[in-house]
Amino acid sequence: MIDAGISCRETEKRMERLGLSMQTVKAIFISHEHTDHISGLAALAKKYQLPVYISVGTHFYSGIQIEASLIQPLLPYKPVMVGELTVTAFPKLHDAAEPYSFIVNNSKVKVGVITDIGKPCEHVIRNFKECNAAFLEANYDEEMLEQGGYPRHLKNRISGGKGHLSNAQALLLFRMHRAPHLSHLLLSHLSKNNNHPQLVEDLFKQYAGNTTIAVAGRYKETPVYCVNDTSGIVVKPVIKVVKPRPEQLSLF
Ligand SMILES: [Zn+2]
Numbered sequence: 329m330i331d332a333g334i335s336c337r338e339t340e341k342r343m344e345r346l347g348l349s350m351q352t353v354k355a356i357f358i359s360h361e362h363t364d365h366i367s368g369l370a371a372l373a374k375k376y377q378l379p380v381y382i383s384v385g386t387h388f389y390s391g392i393q394i395e396a397s398l399i400q401p402l403l404p405y406k407p408v409m410v411g412e413l414t415v416t417a418f419p420k421l422h423d424a425a426e427p428y429s430f431i432v433n434n435s436k437v438k439v440g441v442i443t444d445i446g447k448p449c450e451h452v453i454r455n456f457k458e459c460n461a462a463f464l465e466a467n468y469d470e471e472m473l474e475q476g477g478y479p480r481h482l483k484n485r486i487s488g489g490k491g492h493l494s495n496a497q498a499l500l501l502f503r504m505h506r507a508p509h510l511s512h513l514l515l516s517h518l519s520k521n522n523n524h525p526q527l528v529e530d531l532f533k534q535y536a537g538n539t540t541i542a543v544a545g546r547y548k549e550t551p552v553y554c555v556n557d558t559s560g561i562v563v564k565p566v567i568k569v570v571k572p573r574p575e576q577l578s579l580f
């Protein structure tokens with residue numbers, strides 16, 4: 329599981345509705361300390377005794393209370409094996425202590441989990457280019473943010489180089505750096521006030537080609553998507569998404 333931004337109970341409910349057991353979750357990886365990524369963490373880790381892979385900086389600034397035996401180190405480009413999956417963190421540009429995005433892979437398929445980035449840095453571009461599927465932030469529509477009611481400092485924070493990725497920035501990344509084998513693009517972490525799911529879907533579908541485009545909803549779980557190897561043919565479930573807010577992703 330990557331990030332735990334909703335309560336333990338709500339996570340359980342949404343997993344259940346997808347026919348997924350919490351027993352299949354073997355570890356939690358935390359991208360950064362912002363509340364929308366950790367608010368269910370302590371309860372989930374405790375109840376299911378899950379190891380929590382978290383950077384020293386994120387752990388320190390999260391203030392989260394988790395029993396010490398569950399805490400595991402998280403370092404950039406230091407792969408962690410969880411069952412048949414390998415999870416690799418890599419740095420990102422975001423206004424948090426020690427924030428990371430992730431690549432999750434098995435022997436055939438690579439899935440990127442890339443949210444909360446001010447702009448696509450070299451790490452994002454390099455890793456995105458290799459993905460068979462990506463869970464990518466499309467946080468705001470530039471015009472909606474500009475015309476909206478947020479105070480100027482907040483608008484600047486969001487659109488600054490260490491805030492969030494706009495629809496246009498995400499689209500550019502997709503158009504310029506998608507791999508021929510990118511079969512799925514799940515757009516995520518949409519702002520409630522400065523974006524609209526239909527807008528994002530319409531924008532990206534114009535350029536979808538062979539890639540399945542889906543928008544991860546804020547209020548309920550997103551269906552399970554199956555990602556196959558480089559041929560792009562769907563054969564078996566690899567990625568399963570529980571996505572109440574655009575912050576939480578579960579991978580199996
Ligand atoms: Zn954040």
Ligand SMILES: [Zn+2]
Pocket residue numbers: 362364365444517575
């Ligand atoms: Zn966030």
